[in-house]
Amino acid sequence: MVDRAAAWVNDFLDRVVGRAERDADTQRQAKRVAGFAIAYVFWTFLFGAVYTAFGAPISGMIVFAASLPILGSLVAVRCGFSPAVAGNMMCVSGWCALTGSAIINGGWTSSALFWYSTIPVASLLTSGAAWGLVWTLIPLASIAGLAACHWLGIVFANELSPQSQLWFACCVLAGLVVCQFVLAWLRVGLEQRALMALQETNASLIEARKTLALLKAGFGFSMDDWAKLQREKAALERFVRLRFGDVEVSERAVPENVAAPAGPLAH
Numbered sequence: 001m002v003d004r005a006a007a008w009v010n011d012f013l014d015r016v017v018g019r020a021e022r023d024a025d026t027q028r029q030a031k032r033v034a035g036f037a038i039a040y041v042f043w044t045f046l047f048g049a050v051y052t053a054f055g056a057p058i059s060g061m062i063v064f065a066a067s068l069p070i071l072g073s074l075v076a077v078r079c080g081f082s083p084a085v086a087g088n089m090m091c092v093s094g095w096c097a098l099t100g101s102a103i104i105n106g107g108w109t110s111s112a113l114f115w116y117s118t119i120p121v122a123s124l125l126t127s128g129a130a131w132g133l134v135w136t137l138i139p140l141a142s143i144a145g146l147a148a149c150h151w152l153g154i155v156f157a158n159e160l161s162p163q164s165q166l167w168f169a170c171c172v173l174a175g176l177v178v179c180q181f182v183l184a185w186l187r188v189g190l191e192q193r194a195l196m197a198l199q200e201t202n203a204s205l206i207e208a209r210k211t212l213a214l215l216k217a218g219f220g221f222s223m224d225d226w227a228k229l230q231r232e233k234a235a236l237e238r239f240v241r242l243r244f245g246d247v248e249v250s251e252r253a254v255p256e257n258v259a260a261p262a263g264p265l266a267h
Helices: 002-017 024-053 057-078 083-103 111-127 129-151 162-219 223-244
Strands: none
Touching: 002 024, 002 057, 024 057, 024 083, 024 111, 024 162, 057 083, 083 111, 083 129, 111 129, 111 162
8 A cells, every 4th residue: 555655646746747858866856846845835734724723814824925935846846947946945935934933923932943854854855965954054043043032032922822832832743743654654655666676677687597598508608608709899899990990890891801800809
């Protein structure tokens, strides 16, 4: 079931990002951008609604607004832009939404800051290790800045009531737990697919070796003989190039009165 779900998700992300001219690594990064963007849009709509339901409409609007540039990152990767550019656009949007909602909901004690933990992961998988490090330092610096403001006596407003803060914290933690479970579940499915592909490749290799063994038994011709012929052909090509210049090596290209070079052909 897990591998089927992972296969469905993989095929769905292929359709989302399209079949632009990308190498395999860039295509994988593009699909990661699409996966994180879809997940972030889901969570922004969910927590925007939660903020509004708990009596914090401004926070809800800030979170809702973050979905627009995140969708923009999805469109960008669909149009063929670099996954690193789209991934950074997505991370900037998430950081702005989380920081903005934290500033009007208690500062460094805001539960929204728990979601900072997803930004370095998304950046690392979509934009590479260097950007992953950058997006690890930015949330840390943001938390330190909010803590410094609290230490300096700056009081942040709190749109949520004390009771709503507790419920909202429960929702944030539950969301993070579900998010980690889904990511781990999909990863296990992808690993199972990779293992199945490896097993199929090994089976094909075993069949190829059996076929070669049958050829050797039937014709007395092995891979060593083939390698020897390839070496002799390469030696002949070098001799012809040195003697006649850069010409195509064929049976007509070598005159009958040309002696073969010293080496494996001499025997």
